[in-house]
Amino acid sequence: MTTLEAVGKTIELNNEGFLLDADQWTPELAETLAETVGLGPLSDKHWQVITFCREDAAREGQSPGLRRISKLSGVSMKELYQLFPKGPGKLAAKVAGLPKPQACI
Amino acid sequence: MKNIVILGAGTAGTMVANHLRGKLPTGWTLKIVDPDPLHLYQPGLLFLPFGTERQERLVRPRGNTLKRGIEWIQQGVEKVDADARQVVLEDGERLSYDILVLASGSQIRPEETEGLLGDHWHQTAHDFYTLDGATALRRALAGFDGGRLVVNVVEMPIKCPVAPLEFLFLADDYFTHRGIRDRVELVYATPLDGAFTKPVASATLGYLLEQKGIKVESEFNTGEVDGEARLLRSWDERELAYDLLVSIPTHGGAPFVAASGLGNELDFVPTEHRSLLAKNHDRIFVLGDATDLPSSKAGSVAHFQSGVVADNVLRTIAGKSLVEGFDGHSNCFIESGGGKALLIDFNYDVEPLPGHYPVPGLGPFDLLAESRRNHWGKLAFRWIYWNALLPALPLPLPSRMSMIGKRRPPDKVAA
Structure with a gap:
């Protein structure tokens, strides 16, 4: 576990930098989390993806996969890679304060 | 008469049917719908390409796997009309149900990846999730004398998420026995951030990849396959060359799920995590690979779920509340x-x-x-x-x- 001093609070992250307590997430914290993974200030397009991921996870009980994000958020796969380079599914989940998309082992 | 209809007589559907047989009150019938005359033992597919398993040992006539008293309807499904509580069969006949069990599984969809299908399919680009695929791959492996073999998971979720790793471990063995391991490069290209993603498994099992000389290309999301140049291209424009490709293509639910408006973006059915009731449908249960659950798509999961579904079907008949019996085991x-x-x-x-x-x-x-x-x-x-x-x-x-x-x-x- 690691901690991050942000938005006037001590934020707990797991060893890979994912938020441990989803209730600690705020839009301001998302900006800080984005900085820690090297994303510049978040654009409207970033927010479109983050908002979709959070709403979808609240409905479905799990972080959405890449296909689901590209199909339902209105942001194409190509754009997702421009917005969240290398691993859009993982990075979007991290900034949105959601658990990492995982396999069983 | 009241009807329980099960769609799909694979691992999950067969187990639910056999659980329920003999336990239904008078006046209830049990029907199961599946067009395929054979039941396939899917875990055996992993061994076919290496010649350590034979096709004829992996299949049995479907009729022998279903207990007496279960009516097997050998037909495909066009769609489910949930409002009318009817299943529309391939030949147009409508089958009424009081309780429906969806056990229609998942299938590979190589057509979802640009360039994966083509003249090279089952020649230099393969799958081992189908009998045809695993058999073609056996021929290709036998004729493979060296070069780079890439195992590529296109996207999650897939059936049996550990099978691609097992394939690589067995390939290491296979080429070692043939005395050509030093001429074969084994690469695992996965959209996840590593071969193992859970902390304890990752720490405990990481040595296996090193020991067996398997290279991992992580966070590789396949955008297209160039079969002629033998190249995988990722969405972030990385290129990965191969001599032999073993693809684990995108998986999706049965086509009738989309036609029925019951599925998510991959035609998997949104399902309550613990009761296995379909979300928004109080007379439809879902289990096995057909669900959208975060549990693995694996036979053991279908087994653990089958008891819960059978129990909840009987409870629905008796007018009792459902058990929240499935824990993702x-x-x-x-x-x-x-x-x-x-x-x-x-x-x-x-x-x-x-x-x-x-x-x-x-x-x-x-x-x-x-x-x-x-x-x-x-x-x-x-x-x-x-x-x-x-x-x-x-x-x-x-x-x-x-x-x-x-x-x-x-x-x-x-x-």
Whole structure:
């Protein structure tokens, strides 16, 4: 576990930098989390993806996969890679304060 | 007469049908719909390409797997009309149901990846999730004298998420036996951030990849395949060359799921995590690979779910409330090569941990560790599958996962 001093609070992250307590997430914290993974200030397009991921996870009980994000958020796969380079599914989940998309082992 | 209709007579559907047979009150009938005359033992597909399993040992006539008194309708499904509580069959006939069980599984969809299908399909680009695919791959492996073999998971979720790794471990063995291991490069290209993504498994099993000389290309999301140039291109424009491609294509639910408006973006059916009721449909239960659940798409999951679904079907008939009986429990043997295997046991909340199964301290199986006993367990499993699991005989294995006999490494308590 690691901690991050942000938005006037001590934020707990797991060893890979994912938020441990989803209730600690705020839009301001998302900006800080984005900085820690090297994303510049978040654009409207970033927010479109983050908002979709959070709403979808609240409905479905799990972080959405890449296909689901590209199909339902209105942001194409190509754009997702421009917005969240290398691993859009993982990075979007991290900034949105959601658990990492995982396999069983 | 009232009807229970089960769609799909694979592992999940057959077990539910056999569970329910003999337990239904008078006035209820049990029908199961599946067009395929044969039942396929899917765990055996992994061994076909290496010649250690034969096609004829993996299939049995479907009729022999269903108990007497279950009516098998050998037809495809066009769609489910949930408002009318009817199933529309391929020939246009409508089958009314009072309770529907969706056990229609998942299928590979190579057509979802640009360029994956083409003249090179089943020549230099393969799958091993179908009988045809695994058989073609056997020929290709036999004729492979060296070069780069890439195993590529296109996207999650897939059936049996450990199968691609097992394939690589067995390929390492296979080429070693043929005396050409030094001429073969084994690469695992995965959209995930590593071959193992759970902390304890990753720390415990990471050595296997190094020991076997398997390279991992992580966070590789395949955008297209250039079959002529033998190249994979990722969405972030990385290129990965191959001589032989073993693709685990995108998976999706049965086509009728989309036609019925019951599925998500991949035609998997949104399902309540613990009762296995379809979300928004009070007379439809879902299990096995057909669900959108975060549990693994694996036979053991279907087995643990089948008891819960059978129970909840009987409760619905009796007008009782449903049991929240499924906890995401899964266990699977993982072939690690050299006549050894691993066993993992986990659920929605608890990742795979070391220990013993099913008897604490004794086993006989070792969790999250390689052993010969585990390998024999995997081989014995085929007999258990046909003779105990499919007929839904009572087994001394609780459907809920147990923490007894497991150890959580102290530094991983709050990972």
